[in-house]
Amino acid sequence: MHRYRSHTCGALRAEDVGNTTRLSGWVHRVRDHGGVLFIDLRDHYGMTQIVIDPNSPAFSLAETVRSEWCLRIDGKVKARTAETINEGLPTGEIEVFATEIEVLGASAELPLQVFGEPEFPEDTRLRYRFLDLRRETLHANIMTRTQVVRDMRRRMEDAGFNEFQTPILTASSPEGARDFLVPSRIHHGQFYALPQAPQQYKQLLMVAGFDRYFQIAPCFRDEDPRADRLPGEFYQLDLEMSFVTQEEVWDTMEPILRDVFEAFAEGKPVSQTFRRIPYAEAIRLYGTDKPDLRNPIEMQDASEHFRGSGFKVFARMLEDEANAVWAIPAKTGGSRAFCDRMNSWAQGEGQPGLGYIFWREEDGAVAGAGPLAKNIGPERTEAIRQQLGLEAGDAAFFVAGNPKGFAAFAGNARTQVGTELKLVDEDRFELCWIVDFPFYEWDEENKRVDFSHNPFSMPQGGLEALEAAQAAGDEALINLKAYQYDLVCNGYEIASGSIRNQLPDVMVKAFEITGKTREEVEEQFGGLYRAFQYGAPPHGGMAAGVDRIVMLLCGAKSVREVALFPMNQQAVDLMMGSPATASAAQLRELNIRVNPPPATS
CATH class of the missing domain: 2.40.50.140 (Nucleic acid-binding proteins)
Incomplete structure (x- = not known):
């Protein structure tokens, strides 16, 4: 035996x-x-x-x-x-x-119990992660992650992609998040960087003629942690394709990712076709470029009903044509108690309040109630109800001002209404593409335009569009769109990609508009710039976040619940004691001196 x-x-x-x-x-x-x-x-x-x-x-x-x-x-x-x-x-x-x-x-006295999985502080769980991983839920999550990655690999290979491993020690990138730097022992005073993503390498693979690449790629970014993002490192399904339009990228990856979700959804419905929503429309309807489509609420412009009305606060705002009033319909929310709760919630978000109207049946007819209804009168109140398709027992909330300033708050209010009223179908996966992102955005701190998403994207219209927008001024630049897209599921961005800018003159012009010189572009992106001189094919791709996809499939609330040995929210590995100080001998070998920050009084 x-x-x-x-x-x-x-x-x-x-x-x-x-x-x-x-x-x-x-x-x-x-x-x-x-x-x-x-x-x-x-x-x-x-x-x-x-x-x-x-x-x-x-x-x-x-x-x-x-x-x-x-x-x-x-x-x-x-x-x-x-x-x-x-x-x-x-x-x-x-x-x-x-x-x-x-x-x-034999086991010593347990710092956390495995049987029954009682609650313990997260730092305790992370310090004793080897015990935490014995728990049934976390153990199952990790096995689901392994199976999801295996399934992704198989489907990518079946779709004609080849897996390549790109370097981990690379050059620092001046764009994007902060790099993790690695000092060179051989080249004193110089540093490698851990890759934020294999972006430039995968584009170079397309220039090299490999056509379809993928990788389950480790990525390293010195960013603050969030519930949907691990501190320090994460993994993504990274891919690139040559001679494709963005529609071909979507048509290729949509069935792959849909089938991955269906394989692990445990019977929950998954979107069979993914809606393609322009960025501007997503902001207008949902207040965010990461909409949760399980929430049926779509915001509408109700400005005309308040223009010149008896509600002077909104009426005066609308004298500025840049301003608007957005309505958030709330089916079944037609009670003063719920409206007051929403108003209190808005005040807790730092807002003065949240205007509302609720409708009830009076003498066999539907009538509006609340302060706004009294101020604008029954005719305008009824017109709002008709536009929003509401009935007795329903309500609507209103946000006013410049949409650029209030869109995010309006989106949060939409989420709050949908959650409070239990309008969100929790047991499904709704996926959509957000497309036509702005190429540039306004950098208020530096008073200039900067890339809004990915500097390696191709602007729609190419060099001609860039030059025309530059000649027309900052507003035209900000309105310029890119061949850029995100994939969103249940309110989380799970993938991002674009058709790449593979023409040297377009690349230089795009960076010049943000303040870089041709010389700086050649120095900072020398590998790509040189490669684009030698017959670079049109190409595009995307990267899907493995951690977030597994988090959604497992129904977890944090990506730390689907990662083997994550750091805590302060980016500390409590189990291994990392980060830690280096010894004097190590620092001498690297020719590095640590300069501690001044003591605070």
Whole structure:
């Protein structure tokens, strides 16, 4: 018999009754039923109930066993009685009567409990992640992640993509997030950088003629952590294609990602076709470029109903043609109590309040109520109701001013209304493409235009459009669109991509508009710039966030719940003690001196 096991803890079935077995695993829990001990023995594959009665030679040792001890157990497989069969356990028809127990590894007092998965502070869970990973939910999440990555690889290969590994030590990028720098021992005073993404390398692969590339790529960015983004590092399904339009990228990747979601959605519906929503429309309807389409609410422009009305606050705002009033319809929200709660929520968000109208039935007719309804009168109130398609028992909320300033708040209000009124269908995956992103945006701090999304994207209209917009001024530049797109699922951006700018003159002009000289472009993006001189093909691609996709599929609230050994929210690895100080010898070898920040008083 094998030194440690003849079966795993998830393998034994009714047909094994009468056989002897050897199992190894961890003690999930111990129960004492009138002198008979029961041990639930757990390994990666499942759980088996072990019975040790007082006549067993293993009984005295079994009495000392505690949770999470690692044991080897020999015994005989027996059938459970009809009333003790556990239908919820694959091994629930049998139990093993122990004849011998060997302690392979005793456990100290546990800093967190595995059985039952009680709540513990996140820092405790991360410090003892090796124990946390024994918990059923987290263990299952990690296995789902492994299966999702395997499934992605298979589907990409079936679609004609080849997997390539790009360098980890690379050059610092002047665009995007902060780099992690790696000092060079050989070249004193010089640094490598960990790649924020394989962006330039994958474009160079297209120039080199490889046509279809993909990689499950590690990416490194020195950014502040968020619930949907791991600090320091993350993984993405990175891909690039030659001789394609953006529509061909969408048509290629949409069925791949849809099928990945369907494979792990556990029966939840997945969008069969992904809506393609222009960026400007997404902002107008949802207040965000990451809309949760499970929320049926779409905002509408209600400006005309308030222009010249008795509600002077809105009427005066609308004298400026840049301003507008947006309406947020709220089906079933037509009570003063709910409207007051929303008003209080808005004040908690730093706003003066949230205007509202709610409708109720009066004398057989639908009538509007609330301060706004009184100020604008029944005719305008009824026109608003008709436009929004509302009935008695419904409400609408209103946000006014310049949409550039209030769109994000309006989007948050839409989310709050949909959540509070339980209008959001939680048990589905709604995916959509956000397209036609602005190429530039206004940088208020530096008082100039800058890239809004990805500096390597192709502007719609190419060099001619760039030059025309530059001649027309900043407003025209900000209105210029790019062949740029995001994939969004349930309110999260899960992928981003573009058709790339592969023409040297267009590349230089795009950067010149943001203040860089041709010389700076050649110096900072020398690899790409040189490559584009030698017959670069039109190409485009995208990168999908593995962590976020798995988080959504697992129903987790944080990407830390789907990563093996993540850092905490302060970007500290509590288990390994990282980051840590370097020794004086290490610093000398690198010719580096640490200059600590001045002490604060």
